Amino acid sequence: MTQTSGPIRVVVVDDQPLIRAGFSMVLAAQNDIEVVGEAENGADALDLLPKARADVVIMDIRMPVMDGIQATEQLMLLDDPPRVLVLTTFDNDDDAFAALRAGASGFLLKNAPAADVVGAIRTVAAGESVVAPRVTRLLLDRVARQQGPSTAQRERLSVLTARERDVLALIARGLSNAEIAADLHVAQATVKSHLGNLMAKLHLRDRAQAVVFAFESGLVRPSS
Secondary structure, three states, X not given: OOOOOOOEEXXXXXXXXXXXXXXXXHHHOOOOEEEEEEEOOHHHHHXXXXXXXXXXXXXXXXXXXXXXXXXXXXXXXXXXXXXXXXXXXXXXHHHHHHHHHHOOOEEEEOOOOHHHXXXXXXXXXXXXXXXXXXXXXXXXXXXXXXXXXXXXXXXXXXXXXXXXXHHHHHHHOOOOHHXXXXXXXXXXXXXXXXXXXXHHHHOOOOHHXXXXXXXXXXXXXOOO
């Protein structure tokens, strides 16, 4: 969902009432964030969100009835889906990989400092993604265990120009637009143009999904 002017509208989804209350309390203290709803599982969140019209959903992963991965996948089918920031108590590469593949714009542990969570909400609300270096390493490790990209993934990659592939590879390495511009000796506006084109061609929502695709397609390998 494209954020409009005013506070960032947030829905907190977690099966533990105390955790929901804790997040809501922290966020309520921020002038630019408004908690517009809470849900105890993914199914309840899907019922709530059409009415709450959230910009960002803080989504737990392991919940009864419907987990956060399934809920995120369903949210991404909406015409104007909210951004999803996944938080979990489990430091698990399968969770991180599944969350990003489902369409989440970020992945954090619940024991992250409150300031990091607030900052992540602002980041994803602004259209960016939160992919910590450690999560990137987990993705690389997972790719190293895979048999290789599928034919469909290679075909998707083939629609990109050589320069768009360069930009995608540098995104997967964690470089910012400014760093990519410096590396390729082009203007930042040119990087933004290439980024927009490759996102449209690959039907990707943000940098988080771009990172996942770069690894899964074989464009970036652990030896890169």
